[in-house]
């Protein structure tokens with residue numbers, strides 16, 4: 001059955017697995033195995049030489065992970081995907097797959113703190129420079145580009161500002177230079193399809209909305225199969241020069257017979273082989289369960305968050321509500337151009353009162369969990385100034401959109417009346 005013309009609600013239930021070939025099991029089995037029996041020595045040799053694709057060892061591939069990878073690739077309209085141990089591993093691999101010591105990438109400043117640290121410190125220590133630019137101005141990406149720039153990087157819906165990134169504009173600028181745009185779409189699965197706007201690679205922390213139930217850490221890389229690496233030999237040497245770790249393979253050429261999957265195959269058979277950040281089959285199973293209801297949940301998260309935004313907007317203890325659906329001007333245009341069917345479940349607000357009002361509000365919440373996470377089926381809240389952003393200077397906090405009175409909410413899928421009742425009673429105590 002071809003799923004090409006099917007809708008997301010159908011793809012998440014059927015892509016990548018219909019029934020187990022040996023047992024007929026309909027749910028994807030957890031293949032809890034490290035290794036796989038080869039048919040004969042020629043079969044083994046072919047697998048190692050990538051003449052045939054198949055299972056060798058679970059650090060680099062596993063049938064449960066494979067079902068998840070195929071399902072997510074189909075959902076995004078991409079060529080192939082790679083499951084990894086965490087979103088952090090996915091962000092690191094996304095860049096390391098293209099940039100070597102001495103190279104650089106250009107990234108939006110509006111990033112998850114963990115990605116910021118990875119880029120500003122760990123990749124820097126590895127000799128990869130990350131040039132941060134303000135996403136308000138797409139042209140800033142072009143201005144920061146030089147001959148050693150290998151990729152552009154951004155988040156679709158970065159918090160706390162919650163201003164949608166100009167994916168189409170920056171992807172187009174990048175393609176002019178032979179530079180792929182890597183989009184972290186963690187906060188907006190289903191409602192944003194980065195490949196449709198020209199992105200070449202998608203990063204996910206599956207830990208958030210894809211898993212959806214707060215049980216497992218995991219990450220995904222998706223290859224759009226829509227970037228012509230061979231046409232940019234000088235710009236993209238990692239895929240166009242012989243790789244000594246694989247008998248001198250030139251990935252863009254060698255992988256051609258297998259489809260437009262040079263980027264993701266290289267990530268699997270070099271970075272995942274060498275660095276070993278593999279997703280466990282059990283976690284892949286958990287993410288498959290999450291995926292099955294992802295379209296339903298994103299709808300419910302988005303509807304609830306829009307109602308919370310409306311409620312807070314009219315509340316006398318609230319100064320300002322930060323939510324894409326309440327933005328105007330260019331921010332709103334970008335949101336509406338890139339998000340379809342909702343604005344996701346994240347929102348922020350500035351609470352009136354003294355410096356402690358935010359903390360008092362959080363401490364008074366009964367239904368909402370006070371955690372450093374987003375994208376759970378349950379409603380979550382945090383006060384960034386005293387937690388996630390506490391290491392920043394006051395100036396850095398302001399630049400990143402965090403004030404003392406800022407509260408971040410990740411709205412869950414509980415009944416909206418119960419969500420609003422909890423907010424009401426906590427605001428009364430703030």
Ligand code: PLP
Pocket residue numbers: 086087088089091112114115155184186187204205206207217218219374
């Ligand atoms: N990207 C975004 C947007 C995130 O919010 C997070 C985690 O909060 C990550 C990446 C990292 O993901 P993980 O925690 O799965 O490593």
